[in-house]
Amino acid sequence: MAGFEPPQSRTPTPPRPHPTVAITGPDRGGWPAWFFTAWAVRRAGGRPFRVRPGRPQSERPFDALIIGGGADVDPELYDNGEEGPAPQNIKTVEKRFSQRLVGYFFYPLLWVLRLMFQSHGGTLENDRDLLEKALISQALAEGKPILGICRGMQLLNVVRGGTLNRDLSGFYVETPKTRSLLPVKKVYLRADSQLARIFAATTVRVNALHDQAVATLGCRLRVVGREGNEVIQAIEAIDRWCIGVQWHPEYLPQKKVQQRLFRALIRATQRSYPAQ
Numbered sequence: 001m002a003g004f005e006p007p008q009s010r011t012p013t014p015p016r017p018h019p020t021v022a023i024t025g026p027d028r029g030g031w032p033a034w035f036f037t038a039w040a041v042r043r044a045g046g047r048p049f050r051v052r053p054g055r056p057q058s059e060r061p062f063d064a065l066i067i068g069g070g071a072d073v074d075p076e077l078y079d080n081g082e083e084g085p086a087p088q089n090i091k092t093v094e095k096r097f098s099q100r101l102v103g104y105f106f107y108p109l110l111w112v113l114r115l116m117f118q119s120h121g122g123t124l125e126n127d128r129d130l131l132e133k134a135l136i137s138q139a140l141a142e143g144k145p146i147l148g149i150c151r152g153m154q155l156l157n158v159v160r161g162g163t164l165n166r167d168l169s170g171f172y173v174e175t176p177k178t179r180s181l182l183p184v185k186k187v188y189l190r191a192d193s194q195l196a197r198i199f200a201a202t203t204v205r206v207n208a209l210h211d212q213a214v215a216t217l218g219c220r221l222r223v224v225g226r227e228g229n230e231v232i233q234a235i236e237a238i239d240r241w242c243i244g245v246q247w248h249p250e251y252l253p254q255k256k257v258q259q260r261l262f263r264a265l266i267r268a269t270q271r272s273y274p275a276q
Contacts, residue, residue, distance in 0.1 A: 017045075018045060018046060018047045019045075019046050019047070019063035019064060019266055019269040019270075020046070020047045020048075020049065020060075020061065020062050020063050020064075021041045021046045021047065021048045021049070021062060021063065021064045021065070021066060021265070021266075022048075022049060022051045022057075022060075022062035022064070022065050022066070022135065023037050023038060023041070023048050023049070023050055023051065023066045023068055024050075024051045024052065024065075024066065024067050024068050024128070024131070024132050024135065024152070025050060025051070025052050025068045026052060026053075026070070026125055026128055027052050027053050027054040027125075027127075027128075030052075030068070030070075032110065033068050033069055033248075033250065034050055034068070036110075036250040036251055036253060037066060037068060037149070037250040038050070039250075039253060040249070040250050040253060040259060040262040041066070041262055041265075041266070043253075043259060043262070044259065044262040044263040044265065044266045045263070045266050046063075046064070046262075046265075046266045046269075048066075049062075051131070051135070052128070052131075053125070053127035053128050053130075053131050056131055062139075062144065063144065063269040064139075064144055064145045064146070064147070064265050064266070064268065064269050065135055065136070065139040065144055065145070065146045065147070066146075066147045066148075066149065066152070066265070067132050067135070067136065067146065067147070067148045067149065067151075067152030067153075067155055067156065068149055068150075068151070068152055069149045069150035069151050069152060069209070069248055070125075070150065070151035099254065106254065107181050107182060110181055110251060129155070132152075132155055133155070133158075133159055136155065136156060136159045137159065140240075140242070140275070141275050142275070143240065143273035143274060143275055144269075144273075145240070145241035145242065145265055145268035145269060145273070146241070146242045146243070147243055147244075147245075147261070147262075147265050148242075148243070148244035148245070149244075149245060149247075149248060149249065149250065150209065150245075150246055150247065150248055152244065153214070153234075153235060153244025153245055153246055154212060154213070154214060154244075156218070156221075156235070156242065156244045157214045157217065157218045157221060157235060157244065158218070159218065160218025160219045160220065160221055161218040161219050162214060162215070162216050162217050162218030162221065163214075163215045163216045164212050164213065164214060164215050165212060165213045165214070165215045180207055180208055180209075181207050181209070181251055182207060183205040183206055183207050183252060183255065184205070184207070184208070185205065185206050185207070185208045185227065185233075185247070186203060186204075186205055186206075186227070186228065187203065187204050187205075187206050187225045187226065187227060187233045187234065187247070188202065188203055188225065188226055188227075188228070189201070189202045189203065189204065189224055189225045189234065190202075190222075190223075190224045190225070193222075193224035193225075193234075193236060194224070194236050194241070194243060194264075195224050195225060195234055195236060195243060195245075195261075196224070198260050198261055198264045199257050199260060199261075200257075200260075201257070204225075204257060206233070206245075206246075206247035206249075206252075207247050207248055207251055207252065208246075208247065209247075209248055213231050213232050213233075213246060214232040214235060214244075214246075217235065220237055220238050220239055221235050221236070221237055221238070221242075222235065222236060222237075222238055223235055224236050225245070225246075231246075232246070233245065233246045233247065234246065239273075239274060240273040240274065241264075241265075241268035241271070241273060243261075245261070249261050249262070
């Protein structure tokens, strides 16, 4: 029929080949955490950009959100006067000779970088708390995948109504508390968890740089990783891709198992999740 045009089929918009990932951090310090997290995201196929209170970039859209760890804790609280990881400690943790060679250079360098760029004074960052709470709420409302690292995991739990243990000394009565950049701590994962499927394992060796931990869980969260003394090391949402880990996977770039977490985050941007 003259003048008639058949309806055009609507082709679905293809997913972006390089999803954008917002990575939060403090205004002062935090450069090593940003660098290594951004590197991990790029290796996984994403495009990272930095978000901080002084530059919130609220107009910039993102496909996934990483709530980074805190670089605002006084180094005296965890360095204990040590001069970085000792060679014998690296040899104990890294069994393969090639990994030890990397470790002899990488771990001491990372320790120095964190010491140089860490914010001092142990002060609270209220502006950062407000910014990150808003970003978490936005990501939940829009169905965007979220990864919380260390402090980020704790904030995820708080946003969903949970609480924190501010003093973990009671958990380390029989076993000493470990604070190390080295993957010296063993975490046991729930076999039916997203995290266990991502790692393809139910145990994983991680580093330890935290003084607080999740106490009571927030809404629609579950514990999926613990130490042997029951300290919570990983949580995840029951209804979406929202994972929190107490350790710092970005500081273990040579560990392929830890890189899987960032690849899983990027893959999750291609799916849709229900709003909060």
